[in-house]
Amino acid sequence: GILTMLFWHHPSLPELTDGVANTHPDGLPIFPMMFVSIACGAISGFHATQSPMMARCMTSEKYGRPVFYGAMITEGIVALIWAAAATYFFHTDEGTALFAASSGNDNAAIIVNSITRDWLGTLGGLLAVLGVIAAPITSGDTAFRSARLIVADFMRLDQRPILKRLAISVPLFVAGFVILQIDFAVLWRYFAWCNQTLAVFTLWALTVYLVRERKLYAITLIPALFMTAVCSTYIFIAGEGLALSRNLSYALGGAATLAVLGLFLRWKRRYEQRNAVPYRKPGSPEKCPGND
Numbered sequence: 001g002i003l004t005m006l007f008w009h010h011p012s013l014p015e016l017t018d019g020v021a022n023t024h025p026d027g028l029p030i031f032p033m034m035f036v037s038i039a040c041g042a043i044s045g046f047h048a049t050q051s052p053m054m055a056r057c058m059t060s061e062k063y064g065r066p067v068f069y070g071a072m073i074t075e076g077i078v079a080l081i082w083a084a085a086a087t088y089f090f091h092t093d094e095g096t097a098l099f100a101a102s103s104g105n106d107n108a109a110i111i112v113n114s115i116t117r118d119w120l121g122t123l124g125g126l127l128a129v130l131g132v133i134a135a136p137i138t139s140g141d142t143a144f145r146s147a148r149l150i151v152a153d154f155m156r157l158d159q160r161p162i163l164k165r166l167a168i169s170v171p172l173f174v175a176g177f178v179i180l181q182i183d184f185a186v187l188w189r190y191f192a193w194c195n196q197t198l199a200v201f202t203l204w205a206l207t208v209y210l211v212r213e214r215k216l217y218a219i220t221l222i223p224a225l226f227m228t229a230v231c232s233t234y235i236f237i238a239g240e241g242l243a244l245s246r247n248l249s250y251a252l253g254g255a256a257t258l259a260v261l262g263l264f265l266r267w268k269r270r271y272e273q274r275n276a277v278p279y280r281k282p283g284s285p286e287k288c289p290g291n292d
Helices: 002-009 016-022 030-037 045-057 061-091 093-101 108-155 162-179 184-212 218-237 246-274
Strands: none
Touching (some): 045 108, 061 108, 184 218
16 A cells, blocks of 8 residues: 555655765764664564574475565565655655654654555554554564574473473563663664674575585675675664764774675685585586585
8 A cells, every 4th residue: 555655646755866865864874774774674684583483384395485585575575665655754845744743753653653544544544553563563472482492492391381381481571571671762773783683694604505505605695795794884883882983883894794704715615625526517417425
């Protein structure tokens, strides 16, 4: 519905090339802030860590592509739609008036409600708010469930008995309650950064896997490098991080990325030296030593 209304109303949206008119009110730069702000829509470490739990729920491997790849492509599209809507909301006269009508509250649910009620009417607003409520609830549910299963795995606790589930769940809920005493706006920014950092670890792990399997590892190496730069630069420049100057943060973020790349290339060279195999024509049926 929001995508349809974007085409219907075709509001004037700012471009990256607009310069000063497109800067953050507090002077924060587009890079790396944008990629952390749209965390799940850009690339999600949270979803990556849920993969083992989701895999347990699938009855066949053939569902892997629509469940994982299909869902992430869909979420990326949803993120683009809402990014465009939020851009209208904060950067046009009509959006500013709508923002003022909501008493200047920048709470995500209030913003979603205002946009959808204005564009889709009462029913659309109700559906959108229900979606905004359902999304964090289900995210919290899967996060706690995944944490419980991880703890159960390394402690080797059978999770079929209810009491053994509670033995892990109750301490997790207590820890969650304590953490939620932090200002949620600050906590959410840390969550977004941790989300992307998990994606970094996942991408590097996949890159190592592809090197070992002698497959095209560049397909994960490139986003791994980019996200390493995003996450390292963010923690240097953000107020909840080290709050360094922009130029220094970019320099340190770039240095950190090059350092990780150097470690990877050193490991790759040593790995290939230890596991060197004779050349064989692609498609040849003969097995290579060490690849059984």
